Amino acid sequence: MTVVPPTETQRDDAGRPVPPGSWLGWVSTTDHKRIGLLTAGTSLVLMLFMGVLALLMRGQLAQPEETFLGAQVYDQLFTIHGSGMIYLVMTPFALGLGVYLVPLQIGAPGIALPRLTLLGYWLYTLGSLTVLAGFLTPTGAHADGWFSYPPMADSEHSPGAGTDLWIAGVLLAVTGSILQGWAVLWTILRRRTLGMTMLRLPVFCWAMIATCLMVIGAFPALLAALTLLAVGRADASVFASNVWNIGYQHIFWFYGHPVVYVMFFPYLAAVAEVLAVFSGRRFFGYRGTALSLLVFAALSMSVWGHHMFATGQAANDYYSLTSIALLVPAGVEYFGMLGTILGGRLRLRTPMLFALAFVPQFLIGGLTGIMVGTPVIDYHVTDSYFVVAHLHYVLFAGSAFGLFAAVYFWFPKVTGTLLDEGMGRLHFWLLVIGTNLTFLPMFALGYLGMPRRVVTYAAFDGFGLLNLLAGAGAAFLAAGMTVFVVNVLHTLRRRHLGRARPAGDDPWEAHTLEWATTSPPPRLNFPAGRPLPPVTSFAPLLDLRRREQREGSAV
Amino acid sequence: MRQRHVFGTVFTLEALVAGCVFVVVLAVLARALVRRRAGDAERSERPRLEACYVGALAAFAVFLVAWTAWQNHVEHPAAGPKPLRVDVTGFQWCWTFRYPQSPDHRRVSGTCKGEDMPTLVVPTGRTVQLRLTSRDVIHSLWIPGLRYKTDAFPHHVNTLTLTLDRAGRWRGRCAEFCGQRHWTMDFWIKAVPAREYDLWAQGGTAAA
Numbered sequence: 001m002t003v004v005p006p007t008e009t010q011r012d013d014a015g016r017p018v019p020p021g022s023w024l025g026w027v028s029t030t031d032h033k034r035i036g037l038l039t040a041g042t043s044l045v046l047m048l049f050m051g052v053l054a055l056l057m058r059g060q061l062a063q064p065e066e067t068f069l070g071a072q073v074y075d076q077l078f079t080i081h082g083s084g085m086i087y088l089v090m091t092p093f094a095l096g097l098g099v100y101l102v103p104l105q106i107g108a109p110g111i112a113l114p115r116l117t118l119l120g121y122w123l124y125t126l127g128s129l130t131v132l133a134g135f136l137t138p139t140g141a142h143a144d145g146w147f148s149y150p151p152m153a154d155s156e157h158s159p160g161a162g163t164d165l166w167i168a169g170v171l172l173a174v175t176g177s178i179l180q181g182w183a184v185l186w187t188i189l190r191r192r193t194l195g196m197t198m199l200r201l202p203v204f205c206w207a208m209i210a211t212c213l214m215v216i217g218a219f220p221a222l223l224a225a226l227t228l229l230a231v232g233r234a235d236a237s238v239f240a241s242n243v244w245n246i247g248y249q250h251i252f253w254f255y256g257h258p259v260v261y262v263m264f265f266p267y268l269a270a271v272a273e274v275l276a277v278f279s280g281r282r283f284f285g286y287r288g289t290a291l292s293l294l295v296f297a298a299l300s301m302s303v304w305g306h307h308m309f310a311t312g313q314a315a316n317d318y319y320s321l322t323s324i325a326l327l328v329p330a331g332v333e334y335f336g337m338l339g340t341i342l343g344g345r346l347r348l349r350t351p352m353l354f355a356l357a358f359v360p361q362f363l364i365g366g367l368t369g370i371m372v373g374t375p376v377i378d379y380h381v382t383d384s385y386f387v388v389a390h391l392h393y394v395l396f397a398g399s400a401f402g403l404f405a406a407v408y409f410w411f412p413k414v415t416g417t418l419l420d421e422g423m424g425r426l427h428f429w430l431l432v433i434g435t436n437l438t439f440l441p442m443f444a445l446g447y448l449g450m451p452r453r454v455v456t457y458a459a460f461d462g463f464g465l466l467n468l469l470a471g472a473g474a475a476f477l478a479a480g481m482t483v484f485v486v487n488v489l490h491t492l493r494r495r496h497l498g499r500a501r502p503a504g505d506d507p508w509e510a511h512t513l514e515w516a517t518t519s520p521p522p523r524l525n526f527p528a529g530r531p532l533p534p535v536t537s538f539a540p541l542l543d544l545r546r547r548e549q550r551e552g553s554a555v
Numbered sequence: 556m557r558q559r560h561v562f563g564t565v566f567t568l569e570a571l572v573a574g575c576v577f578v579v580v581l582a583v584l585a586r587a588l589v590r591r592r593a594g595d596a597e598r599s600e601r602p603r604l605e606a607c608y609v610g611a612l613a614a615f616a617v618f619l620v621a622w623t624a625w626q627n628h629v630e631h632p633a634a635g636p637k638p639l640r641v642d643v644t645g646f647q648w649c650w651t652f653r654y655p656q657s658p659d660h661r662r663v664s665g666t667c668k669g670e671d672m673p674t675l676v677v678p679t680g681r682t683v684q685l686r687l688t689s690r691d692v693i694h695s696l697w698i699p700g701l702r703y704k705t706d707a708f709p710h711h712v713n714t715l716t717l718t719l720d721r722a723g724r725w726r727g728r729c730a731e732f733c734g735q736r737h738w739t740m741d742f743w744i745k746a747v748p749a750r751e752y753d754l755w756a757q758g759g760t761a762a763a
Contacts, residue, residue, distance in 0.1 A: 071735040145732050151709060152692040152733060157647075242711040245693070279587075282599040288609075310695060310730075311706045312713040317624045324620045331612040335605060338580065341587040343598070356584065363580055367573035374623045376565045376630055379558070380702040383695060383730040449699030451730045454738035 030118060031523060032111035032187075036100025037414065039121050039180070043093040046128060050089060051481060053081040055474055058438070062471035064459040074455040075143035076162070080131065082146035087170050088128045090399055091177050091259060094266035095120075095215070097406060098184040098208040100414070104514035105202045107193030107532050109524040112186040113179075120179035127173025134162030134169075142166030145453060147256060148229065150248050155233040164233070171226045174219055181215030184208055193513075195535035199290075202512045202538050203276075203283050206290040207269030210297040211262050218258035218301055225252040246313050253304035261300050263395060265293060267402025268333065268362075271355040274405045275337055277510045278352035279344025282539050285336035292329035299326055309378045316375045323373030330366055334359075349508070350424030354405035357432055362398030365390060368443070386446025392439045404431070404484070411488075412503035416519040417495045423487040430480030437473030441466040511539035556720050561630040562702035565623055631716070638682040638716065641675065645687070645694030645707040645729065648736035649673065657756040667739045674743040678752035679722050685715040695731035698744055704730050719746035 018024045026034055057077050060069040069077070103111050111117055134141030139160030144153045148166075151157060188205055201209075228248055232238035239245055276283040283289070303326065305319035337359055346352065368390040371377045381387060404427070412418045446452075450463050457463045494500040506515040516533050517526045526532060536543040642653040649667035652675045653660065665673035677683045687696055687707040696715065697704035705715045729740035747755070 071738070075732075075735065149693055149731075157692055157734060240710070242708055245708060245710070284599055285601070285605055286599065288600075288602075288605050310704050311708070313708075313711070316627060320624060320627075321620045324616050324623075327616050327619075328609060328612045332605070332609060334580065335608055338583045338587075339601070342583060344587065344591075346587060346591045356588075359584060360577070360581055363577060367576060370619070371566070371569050371573070374565060374569065374619075375627045376558075376561050376623060377569065379704055380562050380699070382704070383697070383732075384699075449697075449726065449728065451697065451728055451738070453732040456738060 027122075028118070030110075030114035032099050032103050032114060032117060033414075033521065033525075035111075035114070035117050035121050036096045036098075039096030039099060039124065040093050042121075042125055042128070043089045043096060046084060047089045047093075048481065048485065049132075050081050050084040051477070053077045053084075055478055057081065058471045058474035060455065061457075061467045063468065064457050064461065064464045066456050069455070071455040072140065072143070075453070076135070076141040078453055079143050079145055079148075079166075080134070080141050083142075083166070083170065084128075084131065085395070086146055086259065086263065087173050088124070088131065090263040090395060090403075092124050092173070092180075093403060094211065094263060095177055095180040095184065097266055097270070097410075098211070099180055101410070101514060102184050102187050102205055102208055103191065104413075104517065104521060104525055105205055105512050106188060106191060106196050107513045107526070107535065108187060108191040109526065110191075111183055112191055113183040116179050117183040120176040120183070123176030123179070124173045125176075127169040127171070127176060130165050130169030130172060132169075134160075134165045137161045137165070147249075147252055149252075150229060150232055150245055151239040153229055153233075154236060154239050156236060164230075167226050167230050167233075171223060174222050174226075178215055178219045181212040181219070185212035185216065188212075193532060193535065199287070200535055200538050200540075201290075203272045203286065203289060204266070204269040204512075206293055207265040207272075210293040211265045213294075214258040214262050214297050214300060218255045220255075221251050222255035222259075225255065246311065249308055249311065250304065250314075253307045254301065256307060257304045258297075258300045260394065261296060263399050265296075267358075267399040267406065270406035270409065271358045271402045272337060272340070273510075273512065274351045274355040274409050275340045275344075276539070277409075277508050278347045278349060278355070279341050280347070280509070281340065281344050282511070282537075282542060283336060284339030284342075285332070286538055288332050289336040292332035296326065296329040299329070303373075306373050306378070307382075309375045310382050320373060320375050324370060326373075327366075327370055334363070349408075350419070350421055350428060351405045351409035351508075353425065353428045354401045354408065357428070358398060358401040358405065361393060361401060361435065365393030365395075365398050368393065381446050383452055384446035385442040385450045385452055388452050389439050389442030389446060392442070397435045397439060401431070401435075404428075409508070410514075411491075412507050413514055413519050413521070415492065415495060416503055417491060417500035418503045418507060419491050420487050423483055423490075427480050427483045427487065430476050430483060434473045434476030434478075434480055437476060438470045439473070441469045441473075445470075506541070509545070511542045513540060515541055556701065557632075557718065558630055558701050558703035561626050565626050569619075635682050638684040639678065640684050640686065641677070643675075643685050643687045643696060643707065644690055645696065645733075645740075646690040647692065647734050648729075648740045650675075650696075650727075650740070650742050654756060659758065661756055661758070665742075667736070667741060672742050674724075674745050675727070676745050676747060676752065676755055677717075677719060678749040679719050679746045681749060682716060682718050685717070687713045687715060692733045693731050694729045694733050694740070696727060697730040698725055698727045700725035706731060719744075722746050722748060 018028060060066055060074055099117055137160060139162055141162040144158050153163060188209055225248055272283055299322055302322040303319060305314035306323045308314040309316050372381060372387060372390055408419055408424055445463055445466050503519050505519055533540050533544045640656055642655060644651045649665050650673050651664040652673060653662045663673045665671045687705055689707040689709045691709060694707040695704050696707055705713050724743055724745045727742045727744050729737055
C-alpha cells in the first residue's frame with residue numbers, strides 16, 4: 001500500500017491542468033480513495049521507521065549494563081517510537097482506512113468535505129516531518145515520552161529545539177486527524193445511498209462513527225495540553241505551581257484514553273468484517289455490537305484518571321468504577337466475534353489468520369487492562385514494564401493484527417490484485433511468535449520491578465534473561481515485517497508489469513458494498529450503468545447471494 | 556506490608572478470573588476451528604442469551620468495583636496516633652530522607668551513582684508516614700517488594716503510610732521518567748528493630 005499510482009488505462013485528464021496520474025495529481029486529489037491511500041501509505045512507512053527505533057531499543061536492553069546507545073539517544077528513541085506510533089501511525093492509519101472505505105461501504109460517490117480531508121492529510125504529513133526533524137537538531141529529538149509531563153518537558157529541563165518541534169509537529173498532525181474525523185463522520189451521516197439506514201450500516205461504519213465521535217470530542221483536549229506546554233515553555237512561571245502540572249495530566253489524559261479506542265475500534269471492526277466474511281455468515285449480534293461501540297465511546301471520556309492513580313491527586317474510586325464498567329461493552333464485542341465464528345464455515349486465508357489471532361491476543365491486553373484499572377494493582381504496576389506489556393498487547397498484538405488483517409483483506413480492492421498467500425502466512429506466523437515472545441516476558445519484568453523508560457539495568461536486578469527473550473522476539477518481528485514489505489513491493493511490481501492475476505470485484509465472497517464495484521473502484525466509486533445491489537441489511541451482498549441461491553434451487 | 560498483602564489478594568483473584576476467561580475464549584476459538592462448518596448459521600442474533608450475558612457481566616463488574624474499592628480503603632487506613640514522619644525529597648537524580656522528629660533532624664542523601672545509594676531506615680512495627688515532594692520534576696517512589704508507589708510532585712506533598720512488620724532490606728526506585736539518569740535513581744529501604752532504630756536516629760551508624 002505504498003503510494004504507487006495505479007496505471008491509468010484511460011486518460012481522463014481532458015482539459016485539466018494537472019494529469020491525475022502525476023504526483024501533483026495525487027497530492028492535490030479530492031478523490032477520497034487517493035487521500036485514504038496517501039494517509040494509510042504514509043503511516044505504514046512511518047510504522048516501519050518506528051519499528052526500527054524499537055529494534056534499536058530492544059538491542060540496547062538485550063543484556064544488563066549495556067552501553068550500546070547511551071541514555072541521551074535511548075530517551076529520544078522511546079519518545080519518538082511511542083509518540084510516533086500513537087500520533088503518526090495507528091491513529092492516522094485508522095482514519096485513512098475510514099476515508100478510503102466509508103464512502104464505498106455506504107454506496108456514496110465520494111466523501112463529504114474532500115478538500116478538508118486532503119488538508120487533513122497535508123497537516124498530518126507536515127506534522128510528521130516536523131516531529132522527525134528533531135533528530136536533525138544539535139540536541140536531538142524530543143526525549144520525554146509520549147505524554148511529556150511538565151515540568152520535565154518545560155524549557156528548563158528539556159531545553160532542546162527537538163521538544164519545540166515535537167509540540168508543533170504533534171499539534172499539526174493531530175489537527176489533521178481531527179479534520180479527517182469530521183469528514184468521515186459527516187460522510188456517514190449525510191451521504192448514505194438509498195436504503196442504507198443507520199441500522200444497515202456495516203459494522204466498520206459503526207466503529208468509524210464511534211471513532212470519529214471520540215476524535216471530535218477528545219482530540220481537541222490534546223491541542224489544549226500541547227498549547228499549555230508551549231505556553232509553559234515560553235513562560236516558566238506557569239509550571240512553578242502544582243495546579244498546571246497536575247492540570248496538564250488531567251487535560252492530556254482526557255485525550256489520552258479515548259485515543260486508545262480510536263486506535264482500536266477501526267481495527268476491531270476490520271477484524272469483525274473479516275471474521276464474518278471468512279466464516280461465510282452474517283456478523284453475529286450486530287445491534288448489540290453497534291450499541292456497545294457507542295457506550296464504549298461515551299465511557300471512554302470518563303476514565304482518564306485511571307492513568308493517574310499513583311499521583312495521589314485523582315478520585316481513584318470513581319475512575320476505577322468507570323474503567324471496570326468498560327468490561328461490559330467489551331464483553332459484548334467478544335460475544336459478537338465469537339458468535340460469528342462458532343457457527344461458521346471457516347476459510348483460513350491470510351486476513352482470517354490475522355483476525356483469528358487478534359481475538360485471544362487482544363484479550364490479553366483487555367484482561368490486563370482491567371487489572372491496571374484496579375487501583376490497588378495499578379499502584380504496583382503503573383510506569384513499569386507491566387504497563388508496557390499491556391499496551392503492546394492492546395496496540396500491537398491487537399490493533400496491529402487488525403491492521404494487517406485489513407491490509408490483506410482490502411488490498412485486492414485497492415489495487416486489483418491479491419497479495420501473495422504464502423508470504424502472507426509466513427508474515428503471520430513470524431509475527432505471532434515475535435509478538436508473544438517480545439511482549440509476554442514484559443509482564444513478568446514489570447511485576448518484578450523493572451521501571452519503564454530505563455536505558456539499562458544492573459546485572460543483579462535479574463532482568464537479563466527476560467529482556468533477552470524479548471530481544472529475540474523483536475528479531476522475529478523484524479523478519480516478519482521484512483517479509484510483509486517484500487510481499488507488498490513484489491506484488492505491486494508484478495502489477496505494474498501487468499503480470500499480476502486480477503483479483504476480480506469480489507475475491508473473498510464478501511458482504512459489503514465496496515465489493516460490488518470494480519477493483520480498484522472508478523473515480524466516482526461505482527461504475528455508471530451498473531445499479532447497486534439493493535441494501536437489504538448490513539450485509540447486502542450476502543443477502544444477494546442467498547437470494548440467488550434460493551431462486552436457483554427453486555427453478 | 557499491608558500494601559503487599561492487599562495487592563496479593565486482589566491480583567490473585569483478578570489473575571484467576573482473567574485466566575478462566577482466557578481459557579474459555581480459547582476453547583470457543585478451538586471449537587470453531589475444529590468444527591469449521593455451518594451449524595445454525597442463519598441465526599445471526601440471540602437477544603435473550605445476550606441480555607443474560609450482559610446482566611452477568613454487569614453483575615461481575617459491580618462486584619469487582621465494590622470489592623476492589625473496599626480493598627483500596629483497607630490499604631489506606633487513617634494514620635494512627637503519632638506516626639514516624641520522614642520527609643522525602645526526590646531530585647535529579649537521587650533522594651533525600653529527612654527525619655524531623657529525630658533529635659538532630661537526621662538527614663540521609665546520596666548521589667545514586669554506583670554504590671552511593673541512600674538508605675531509608677525505618678523501625679519495624681511502627682507506622683511510618685513518608686511525606687513526598689520533589690525539588691525539580693515529577694518522580695515516583697516505588698518499592699517493588701512492597702507492591703506500592705506514589706508520585707513525588709514539585710510544589711505538592713503526597714503522603715505514603717507504611718508499616719513494616721519484619722526487619723529486612725528492599726530496593727526502591729524512581730518510576731516516573733525524570734531525565735537522563737532516571738534509571739540510576741535507586742535507594743534502599745531498611746527496616747530495623749525499634750531499639751536499633753532509636754540508636755541510629757540519635758546519630759549511630761550501626762544500621763545504615
